[in-house]
Amino acid sequence: MSQSPNTLLINPTITTSRVNARFPLSLLHLSAALDKHGSSEIVDGNVDRDLVDASLRKLEQGRFDAVGVSVMGGPQVAPAIEVSKAIRERFPATPIIWGGYFPTLHTETALAAPYVDYAIRGEGKESLPELLNALQNPEPALASISGLSWKNGGSIVHNPNRHFALPDDGHVLPYDKLGDPRRYLASTFLGRHTAAHQAAIGCRFRCTFCGVAAMFGGTTILPAAERLERDLSYLKYELGADSVLYFDNNFFDREADMIPLLEVMAKLEMPWWCFARADALLKLSESTWKLVRKSRLKMAYIGAESPNGQMLKEIRKGTRPDQTLQVVELCRRNGVIPELSFMVAPPQNTEEETEHTFEFIREMKRINPQTEVVVYIYTPLPESSRHEKDRGKRPATPLLDLNGEPVVFPTTPEEWTQRQWVDYACHVDAPWLTDKLRQRIHDFVTVLRCRYPTVQDLRSPHWAKRSLSAMATWRYRYRCYDRPWELNLANRLVRLRIPQVSGA
CATH class of the missing domain: 3.20.20.70 (Aldolase class I)
Known part of the structure; x- marks a missing residue:
């Protein structure tokens, strides 16, 4: 009789520091679903900043039947690759499963990597437990698991999509698996x-x-x-x-x-x-x-x-x-x-x-x-x-770059870690932008956020925000956005908070 499956769930680092860490809600939901028929543990790279070491240490300390990695596009792809490669090298027999937005939007790209064995598309609260069960037992077959994409020899198989559900087992999420949840x-x-x-x-x-x-x-x-x-x-x-x-x-x-x-x-x-x-x-x-x-x-x-x-x-x-x-x-x-x-x-x-x-x-x-x-x-x-x-x-x-050539999107996770594609995924740059327009947008945003500092900025003192607003008033009033050198200089001292970078 097979043992109940034990799964290590990993949230690759995406925040700039621990202070910006928020509950890894997707992994908490997955953990709650997995624990109905087995067990699971969580490594959160936003708190455990040495993600690779923390993940390998967990795997060395216990028996895990699979590793699930949650991957967003943009800056989270690189640490996801790093931790997946390290696990594949140290524990080559352990299945590695990617889930989240990146493998949902770029399924074949994710599965092109030798360190990704399975991809869960969409919500994984039902697909992942079914996959763990299939890996331990001859039945049910992988082909019966909705929302799963997998490698069959030299080809990739995409099972039908899964209908979404919001099951309720009557309990709150397993926040205790994060250590002290109050630090979030x-x-x-x-x-x-x-x-x-x-x-x-x-x-x-x-x-x-x-x-x-x-x-x-x-x-x-x-x-x-x-x-x-x-x-x-x-x-x-x-x-x-x-x-x-x-x-x-x-x-x-x-x-x-x-x-x-x-x-x-x-x-x-x-x-x-x-x-x-x-x-x-x-x-x-x-x-x-x-x-x-x-x-x-x-x-x-x-x-x-x-x-x-x-x-x-x-x-x-x-x-x-x-x-x-x-x-x-x-x-x-x-x-x-x-x-x-x-x-x-x-x-x-x-x-x-x-x-x-x-x-x-x-x-x-x-x-x-x-x-x-x-x-x-x-x-x-x-x-x-x-x-x-x-x-x-x-x-x-069809999307064309500055040279009139079709935009060709990456076909491997590694290509998505290149600066131009991280910027594309984060909506901060595009292949059809000229340097002149890129600078124009940057200058407009600088004048706007200095003239109207965000209320979400708790770090900058009120006097500094008032001073920046006063400095930016004439530029904003007369639409003189270009080359706001004095605002850029002041920003080096005040460092106004940018919501789209640091979040709410």
Whole structure:
């Protein structure tokens, strides 16, 4: 009779320091699922900064039947490669399974690596336990596991996608596996002990540029109010959390479904931040907004993306520019700070669309000066990374670089660690950007964030932020963004916080 499987779950390093570590929620959910039929342990590279040593030490100290590595695109790919290679060298017989956004969006790329044996696409709470069972027993066969991609000789097999679920076993997540979970509570603009939490999974919208849409395919599942109350009560009364960052991909869904959750949050009154959509917030009734205010929503991160209505249609965003302007005013009236993200420098009409976005941002600031702005470069997903339901639908114009050549995406994990592709994955650069426009965007953002320092910056003293704002006033007023040398010099001393880099 085979032993119950024991799995080592690894969260490769992605934060710049321990202070920025948040709960590795995906691994906590996986661990809870695995422990129903076996056991599991977690190594979090955001806390255990020597990730390779910590992982190898765990494997040497106990018996593990497999290693699961959670991989986001961008800066997390390199440490994922490093730890996977080290494990393959030291423990060549131990199966290595990659899961998360990177192997979901780039499945064949992940499996092209000799140190990756299996890839879990989408949610892994059911697929991973089934895979562990299949590795220990002749039945069921690998081909029966939904959401799994695997190597069969010289070819790669992609099993059908798995339908998502949000099972509830009546227990909170196994936070104790992180050692002291209180070390994950951060001092933020929300409170002194801010916890990260995810209530719902997925998003029912199908934006063509979005990795969430590619992973979930337009599916979203909300938790029961009882579950949310149990989870938040544990965070508040057991761990001492006083505020919450909700990492739901889209917190506000249909109003009728949100009311029971908002009632729970209004009862606990923990200040919170979340992702939201302009159209969803505009549809809320006054009675629901009353609940929102009582629940102490402090900031909502809203994907505005573009002031171009036609572009919003092409990327299937489902919102309009006028709704963006309406929602910043609505948030002002309800005491909520809107944090809006924009994607500049699209592949077509690159400079024109970028300047149009700059002017739109100024209009938003006129309506609500408290509006926070995050500027990204528009870097669409490769066609092969879109959800299978969406591939071939509304195919985008081929992406061309500055030389007019087609953009060729990496075919190995190592290639994705090159600076140009890390920047692409993080929406900070694109092959079609000229040096002149790249500098123009950088200068605009410098003037904007100096003129309106973010409230999320707790490190910089108030006098410094006021001084920078005063220095930037004339540049902002007269649109003199180019070469803000004095602001760059002052920033070396003050080092204003950048939300898209350091997060909430």
